Amino acid sequence: xxxxxxxxxxxxxxxxxxxxxxxxxxxxxxxxxxxxxxxxxxxxxxxxxxxxxxxxxxxxxxxxxxxxxxxxxxxxxxxxxxxxxxxxxxxxxxxxxxxxxxxxxxxxxxxxxxxxxxxxxxxxxxxxxxxxxxxxxxxxxxxxxxxxxxxxxxxxxxxxxxxxxxxxxxxxxxxxxxxxxxxxxxxxxxxxxxxxxxxxxxxxxxxxxxxxxxxxxxxxxxxxxxxxxxxxxxxxxxxxxxxxxxxxxxxxxxxxxxxxxxxxxxxxxxxxxxxxxxxxxxxxxxxxxxxxxxxxxxxxxxxxxxxxxxxxxxxxxxxxxxxxxxxxxxxxxxxxxxxxxxxxxxxxxxxxxxxxxxxxxxxxxxxxxxxxxxxxxxxxxxxxxxxxxxxxxxxxxxxxxxxxxxxxxxxxxxxxxxxxxxxxxxxxxxxxxxxxxxxxxxxxxxxxxxxxxxxxxxxxxxxxxxxxxxxxxxxxxxxxxxxxxxxxxxxxxxxxxxxxxxxxxxxxxxxxxxxxxxxxxx
Amino acid sequence: xxxxxxxxxxxxxxxxxxxxxxxxxxxxxxxxxxxxxxxxxxxxxxxxxxxxxxxxxxxxxxxxxxxxxxxxxxxxxxxxxxxxxxxxxxxxxxxxxxxxxxxxxxxxxxxxxxxxxxxxxxxxxxxxxxxxxxxxxxxxxxxxxxxxxxxxxxxxxxxxxxxxxxxxxxxxxxxxxxxxxxxxxxxxxxxxxxxxxxxxxxxxxxxxxxxxxxxxxxxxxxxxxxxxxxxxxxxxxxxxxxxxxxxxxxxxxxxxxxxxxxxxxxxxxxxxxxxxxxxxxxxxxxxxxxxxxxxxxxxxxxxxxxxxxxxxxxxxxxxxxxxxxxxxxxxxxxxxxxxxxxxxxxxxxxxxxxxxxxxxxxxxxxxxxxxxx
Numbered sequence: 001x002x003x004x005x006x007x008x009x010x011x012x013x014x015x016x017x018x019x020x021x022x023x024x025x026x027x028x029x030x031x032x033x034x035x036x037x038x039x040x041x042x043x044x045x046x047x048x049x050x051x052x053x054x055x056x057x058x059x060x061x062x063x064x065x066x067x068x069x070x071x072x073x074x075x076x077x078x079x080x081x082x083x084x085x086x087x088x089x090x091x092x093x094x095x096x097x098x099x100x101x102x103x104x105x106x107x108x109x110x111x112x113x114x115x116x117x118x119x120x121x122x123x124x125x126x127x128x129x130x131x132x133x134x135x136x137x138x139x140x141x142x143x144x145x146x147x148x149x150x151x152x153x154x155x156x157x158x159x160x161x162x163x164x165x166x167x168x169x170x171x172x173x174x175x176x177x178x179x180x181x182x183x184x185x186x187x188x189x190x191x192x193x194x195x196x197x198x199x200x201x202x203x204x205x206x207x208x209x210x211x212x213x214x215x216x217x218x219x220x221x222x223x224x225x226x227x228x229x230x231x232x233x234x235x236x237x238x239x240x241x242x243x244x245x246x247x248x249x250x251x252x253x254x255x256x257x258x259x260x261x262x263x264x265x266x267x268x269x270x271x272x273x274x275x276x277x278x279x280x281x282x283x284x285x286x287x288x289x290x291x292x293x294x295x296x297x298x299x300x301x302x303x304x305x306x307x308x309x310x311x312x313x314x315x316x317x318x319x320x321x322x323x324x325x326x327x328x329x330x331x332x333x334x335x336x337x338x339x340x341x342x343x344x345x346x347x348x349x350x351x352x353x354x355x356x357x358x359x360x361x362x363x364x365x366x367x368x369x370x371x372x373x374x375x376x377x378x379x380x381x382x383x384x385x386x387x388x389x390x391x392x393x394x395x396x397x398x399x400x401x402x403x404x405x406x407x408x409x410x411x412x413x414x415x416x417x418x419x420x421x422x423x424x425x426x427x428x429x430x431x432x433x434x435x436x437x438x439x440x441x442x443x444x445x446x447x448x449x450x451x452x453x454x455x456x457x458x459x460x461x462x463x464x465x466x467x468x469x470x471x472x473x474x475x476x477x478x479x480x481x482x483x484x485x486x487x488x489x490x491x492x493x494x495x496x497x498x499x500x501x502x503x504x505x506x507x508x509x510x511x512x513x514x515x516x517x518x519x520x521x522x
Numbered sequence: 523x524x525x526x527x528x529x530x531x532x533x534x535x536x537x538x539x540x541x542x543x544x545x546x547x548x549x550x551x552x553x554x555x556x557x558x559x560x561x562x563x564x565x566x567x568x569x570x571x572x573x574x575x576x577x578x579x580x581x582x583x584x585x586x587x588x589x590x591x592x593x594x595x596x597x598x599x600x601x602x603x604x605x606x607x608x609x610x611x612x613x614x615x616x617x618x619x620x621x622x623x624x625x626x627x628x629x630x631x632x633x634x635x636x637x638x639x640x641x642x643x644x645x646x647x648x649x650x651x652x653x654x655x656x657x658x659x660x661x662x663x664x665x666x667x668x669x670x671x672x673x674x675x676x677x678x679x680x681x682x683x684x685x686x687x688x689x690x691x692x693x694x695x696x697x698x699x700x701x702x703x704x705x706x707x708x709x710x711x712x713x714x715x716x717x718x719x720x721x722x723x724x725x726x727x728x729x730x731x732x733x734x735x736x737x738x739x740x741x742x743x744x745x746x747x748x749x750x751x752x753x754x755x756x757x758x759x760x761x762x763x764x765x766x767x768x769x770x771x772x773x774x775x776x777x778x779x780x781x782x783x784x785x786x787x788x789x790x791x792x793x794x795x796x797x798x799x800x801x802x803x804x805x806x807x808x809x810x811x812x813x814x815x816x817x818x819x820x821x822x823x824x825x826x827x828x829x830x831x832x833x834x835x836x837x838x839x840x841x842x843x844x845x846x847x848x849x850x851x852x853x854x855x856x857x858x859x860x861x862x863x864x865x866x867x868x869x870x871x872x873x874x875x876x877x878x879x880x881x882x883x884x885x886x887x888x889x890x891x892x893x894x895x
Binding site: 350353451 | 546547548549550552554556575577578584585613615616618643645674
């Protein structure tokens with residue numbers, strides 16, 4: 001008890017110290033620039049102390065030497081050519097003597113000299129510092145206590161390539177990159193409509209990450225938008241490195257392994273979801289864009305379903321749903337049948353099983369659990385491995401674990417087969433891997449204690465959980481359990497486009513009509 | 523709150539572990555029984571013989587069968603005593619056939635089948651066979667013909683008997699249903715055929731029971747006639763004599779209706795047999811494209827089938843066993859009359875007037891009717 005009290009006390013102390021340092025910073029942030037250029041440079045140099053990437057470039061106008069200027073920028077965040085041609089060159093070369101007669105030289109430079117699209121005048125030191133950090137250039141001139149913040153962003157970005165996740169045979173091959181502006185343009189290019197809205201905010205006290213909420217006005221639900229903004233504003237973390245941070249911070253049921261916020265690397269998927277009434281969150285530095293609300297069936301929907309013929313798309317979706325059930329059930333059901341319900345196995349199969357289990361030292365339940373864990377280890381190793389070493393994993397996995405284990409009779413052949421089937425079916429649903437791997441073991445343990453009875457208890461528990469969770473007010477299992485009206489059009493099957501005249505319920509409730517077909521006109 | 527949070531999963535976990543662990547058993551720890559035979563014991567009440575699957579472990583696992591016998595005071599006693607021979611506990615969930623000796627069947631068949639109905643493991647779709655002319659044990663010791671083990675081939679031959687219709691495949695479930703109702707059960711018969719110093723089990727014919735006691739046997743042909751009356755014909759061959767030719771008719775469909783009429787003391791049973799058949803084989807040229815000859819074949823086969831039916835009814839009457847379920851029909855149509863005659867039904871059965879109407883319709887012929895001169 002005493003130990004715990006002591007811990008609490010230290011935590012309180014740390015918080016108090018944190019508050020103090022914070023309050024000091026807020027006092028400083030209000031400070032302003034002075035009229036002297038040298039003093040201003042000193043202030044900025046002081047602020048950027050121990051940062052070698054900040055460059056201070058002093059220069060003068062050819063015709064007006066008394067107009068001493070300085071630009072401040074950060075190397076690596078700016079476009080050199082742009083700064084040379086659009087900022088330094090005009091100010092150095094143009095005759096500023098006429099301008100110097102005017103009352104406000106800085107205003108004139110902004111309006112008459114700098115051929116740059118985005119220039120802002122500011123005297124707030126904090127704002128200037130932040131602007132420099134974003135890749136803008138601060139232009140200072142002697143005799144003025146304000147600075148011009150000139151747009152000069154430019155850094156190396158990854159080219160738009162086909163995303164590694166969610167590859168398609170037919171469909172667009174563009175994928176999001178880490179650059180938020182290019183990601184926004186990928187969305188904008190698909191929805192050429194003034195109703196497409198982008199709301200920006202900064203999250204992360206240290207990283208100042210740009211986050212963008214995007215939606216189609218008149219299609220997206222306002223209540224979801226308000227709730228999303230509230231949740232985002234509540235975030236008080238120091239840094240955001242990937243959209244995964246935000247996903248975890250604003251999720252409805254954070255303890256559930258099922259994702260209640262969707263993520264994708266594909267712009268076409270984001271746009272399709274936005275057209276159904278969803279809202280997307282783009283995070284700078286992450287190629288994964290979040291979409292809300294996210295319901296269970298989205299894990300089974302694949303963009304290609306909508307591009308292929310609807311019958312083939314429905315068939316593929318059927319395969320995926322069966323695979324999702326099979327992957328968590330197969331090991332558990334096999335174990336239950338072999339160790340509890342031998343009556344349910346056909347005689348011939350039982351004989352075969354009995355023959356292959358003869359002489360295997362481990363009990364079936366243990367060998368299944370071990371093999372499944374080994375499979376997951378292989379999967380994990382394969383995912384992190386450089387592709388050159390990946391071959392080794394393959395060989396070790398197939399030869400050593402598969403063949404050798406059976407030949408040495410450490411595990412029985414059916415166990416290997418079951419593991420393989422279960423493993424392959426896991427990969428059919430990439431977004432559900434996190435849930436599947438854990439639920440499979442959960443069901444396996446249950447059925448090793450209680451046979452099929454335990455398996456069904458587990459399935460009931462999983463379904464109760466799935467039925468109980470919501471994503472931004474939308475029931476997670478929506479359109480899986482109900483087939484009224486147009487509920488089932490895009491769940492177990494993918495209805496043809498000419499029949500999907502309405503948007504999904506609840507999510508698309510704001511503007512339900514997707515297309516006016518003959519059916520609707522009547 | 524925290525204590526509750528810890529306690530709840532702990533309690534749930536304990537609950538789970540306490541429920542049904544007793545049922546856990548690995549497949550390779552049990553001896554799978556696929557067939558059993560019951561005889562009268564020499565020193566004890568019963569002798570149980572089982573056919574077990576024997577999985578031998580090695581570079582390549584091989585499955586063979588072992589036949590073991592043990593005596594016991596009751597069937598279950600013998601079942602458990604098997605552990606002392608085989609080591610493993612027998613697993614009865616996959617038993618296919620149960621062969622019962624004439625001796626036990628002659629006393630009372632229910633004394634041995636009660637165990638199989640009551641025990642949790644044994645299945646109700648287990649076939650029951652009577653061994654005729656040999657002990658039940660010898661059937662399981664006989665030489666294999668096709669396949670791995672005797673029991674499976676016996677069970678398979680019963681499953682496929684619908685294309686032969688010379689034995690009544692009877693499962694434990696049907697047998698116990700028949701024993702409960704007013705029908706005298708019939709069970710398939712297995713005999714041993716010795717040829718070239720090999721003994722092969724052959725299933726043919728039926729054992730007729732007078733309620734629970736074995737009364738006599740029907741041969742294959744008589745069994746087929748019985749199945750006609752019971753409306754259990756699904757296929758098979760009907761050979762019609764048309765001198766000098768023998769014509770094989772394949773039974774395609776059959777529908778038999780039994781109606782009972784009670785008029786005072788007189789009980790009449792009307793049997794209408796409607797069979798659709800196809801000509802499949804003719805031993806010498808018969809011009810069945812000729813309608814006169816075609817009709818002749820039909821009426822000949824009708825007459826010959828009727829003869830057979832009458833013959834089997836006579837035989838059943840001699841054995842005093844109502845294997846056709848006439849009593850059941852009377853009970854269903856006129857329960858009051860049944861109550862009157864119930865106690866004396868065995869006598870009554872021999873006096874029932876039976877009218878048989880047979881209609882054979884040949885719906886299909888082989889197109890080639892003139893094969894060789």
